[in-house]
Amino acid sequence: xxxxxxxxxxxxxxxxxxxxxxxxxxxxxxxxxxxxxxxxxxxxxxxxxxxxxxxxxxxxxxxxxxxxxxxxxxxxxxxxxxxxxxxxxxxxxxxxxxxxxxxxxxxxxxxxxxxxxxxxxxxxxxxxxxxxxxxxxxxxxxxxxxxxxxxxxxxxxxxxxxxxxxxxxxxxxxxxxxxxxxxxxxxxxxxxxxxxxxxxxxxxxxxxxxxxxxxxxxxxxxxxxxxxxxxxxxxxxxxxxxxxxxxxxxxxxx
Numbered sequence: 001x002x003x004x005x006x007x008x009x010x011x012x013x014x015x016x017x018x019x020x021x022x023x024x025x026x027x028x029x030x031x032x033x034x035x036x037x038x039x040x041x042x043x044x045x046x047x048x049x050x051x052x053x054x055x056x057x058x059x060x061x062x063x064x065x066x067x068x069x070x071x072x073x074x075x076x077x078x079x080x081x082x083x084x085x086x087x088x089x090x091x092x093x094x095x096x097x098x099x100x101x102x103x104x105x106x107x108x109x110x111x112x113x114x115x116x117x118x119x120x121x122x123x124x125x126x127x128x129x130x131x132x133x134x135x136x137x138x139x140x141x142x143x144x145x146x147x148x149x150x151x152x153x154x155x156x157x158x159x160x161x162x163x164x165x166x167x168x169x170x171x172x173x174x175x176x177x178x179x180x181x182x183x184x185x186x187x188x189x190x191x192x193x194x195x196x197x198x199x200x201x202x203x204x205x206x207x208x209x210x211x212x213x214x215x216x217x218x219x220x221x222x223x224x225x226x227x228x229x230x231x232x233x234x235x236x237x238x239x240x241x242x243x244x245x246x247x248x249x250x251x252x253x254x
Contacts, residue, residue: 018056
């Protein structure tokens with residue numbers, strides 16, 4: 001049994017960040033699949049580790065870590081293996097800039113679109129009383145609001161339009177960045193690539209009007225470089241939902 005345990009959902013978005021970081025470093029860890037669509041993250045055993053009820057959670061001995069980007073930095077600094085932060089201070093700044101941009105600005109817009117298109121439809125067929133009870137167990141009020149909107153399909157047209165605007169702007173910035181260097185913020189693969197890949201791995205399938213071989217050749221080449229990494233194949237083999245099927249479709253496209 002490994003000293004590291006990770007409580008995670010699918011290998012995308014926030015769960016995928018520490019999963020990929022651990023795989024890239026070659027660290028052994030125990031996987032605890034936490035089914036977001038079954039509200040496992042709001043059950044007592046999980047809330048005992050993370051009272052906020054957010055995914056993922058990592059334990060290292062008696063240390064409990066939350067917040068996926070901080071978790072990635074911990075993994076990179078605490079364990080031997082390939083360095084996932086560049087040595088050059090300017091590159092480190094760019095890597096951190098892109099991670100902040102992703103976490104605070106672009107990521108929430110990807111999330112709203114994903115919740116509207118996948119998460120909400122995946123759970124709304126459950127018994128309404130069961131759903132309401134599950135939502136009432138969610139500790140963070142803003143997450144209760146998001147779940148209700150996803151389940152009912154009631155994100156407003158203005159909210160969805162703003163998310164799409166941000167995604168379009170973010171894709172344009174990323175395409176420009178990847179025209180300057182092979183990876184995000186640096187000439188080497190870093191935490192920024194892990195962070196952004198986990199929300200853009202199927203971008204040409206989900207947003208074909210924004211990304212594809214003709215529209216974003218730099219992003220497509222970068223996605224191919226990411227998909228060619230053994231850690232990506234290792235981690236995505238752990239997927240259980242239709243999200244994993246997108247990876248197979250993307251590999252054919254690339």
